[in-house]
Amino acid sequence: MEEKKHKFKPLDFEYKDEQLMSKIAENLNQDLNKRRTIRTFSDRPVPIEIINNCIMAASSSPSGANKQPYKFVIVQDEQVKNDLRLAAEKEEWQFYNKRASQVWLNDLKPFRTNHIKPYLTKAPYLIAIFAKPFDIINDEKVKYYYPIESTGIATGALISSLHLSGLATLTHTPSPLNFLNQVLDQPKQYKAMILLVVGYPEHDTIVPDQDRKPLNEISQII
Template identity: 50%
Template sequence: MDSNRRMEVDYVKFPLVKTNEKRGAMLFQKLEFEKMTENKMLEKSVHLLEALITRRTVRDFSDHPVPIEIIENCIKTAGSAPSGANKQPWSFVIVQDPQVKKEIRIAAEAEEKEFYGHRATKEWLEDLNQFGTDWHKLFLETAPYLIVMFKQVMDTSKDEPRKNYYVNESVGIAAGFLLAAIHNAGLVSLTHTPSPMKFLQEILKRPNNERAFLLIPVGYPAEDAEVPVISKKSFSEIYNVI
């Protein structure tokens, strides 16, 4: 495929086959499933593990441009995540306009300055201190893109608003898909959560049923980017077989 051509992936339209009426109004289709050999399964599981354990949270970004098609494909991946009752209670806003990024940075730094100065507990600040973070958020302007992820507390796509289910769980899973897709594409990201985040809803003019969930700068790391030397919990600490 010509690398200069945009690859279109239609990930929402599945061919459906009507089945027994007892299953309600939902249409069903036969699952397309390719059974692998155990060796192939092991190989693929190791490959994904080796890829994802190299992912790091980065705060030092390059302003080098990134084709927006890459970001769009990452969001399509996130949009394929499972959700409660398939409500898909999420929306994504890609911010690339420098003026809007600056506005977001100013608002975020105002909240962060209040957080570091007054809102955070002593214990919280002690936990953050080892990472050397403060209220300055230069990355919100430097990164070529900000992906703002919103959760939809109600479904307003129909005439009458309807409840969404397991919203935080659903959006959290989609966020994991998004971070994995960004890393897989050769980019870095940061999960930023200034609190409160209502300013994002206001700046980006989002509807009343949406609440900001994550603010994610995305791009290449700066040439001099550094990350803290950290370790993850051992496998035995997070794993049990019963």
């Protein structure tokens, strides 16, 4: 009986020609390297199916004991976006004017950011991403494993999926982020990780002119 519950099935895996594999990897490197964080969004609507499919693509990521310990809350309601903007700008004002160290503020100078966040009400979607250390199901605590790692991996897949689908994102992390639990009425044990802004770029969008590290600085072969 026990054995039946823990069934295995054949892996769905396709061997590819290695030249083709190299080409796929090269193209992915090029395509994913075109992704940039933007801070000026258009209000052009985006079909919800695209967002839903990208979230399902993200959910294909590995997770601790396959518990998928995360929740993606998609916000499209104008009033809720407004509430989130008010709360985020309050925290960000504190950050830029009181909490941030001078070193941190200097590191942020190239991005020309401040506490005012118009994209939170302009972009068609905000995706609030929560890691779930545990759930309460029928009054019982159900613990999950590696919630932060699993949520980070899924979020990376989500950002790449949205980019490859033709959308732009901003990984926004006003700190502390726990106002997301209150405004979005989520259980207090869920850890708010990121408020992902999703949509099309404004037509005259510019981005900081910055480089990415070369392979030998981020990787080593032993």
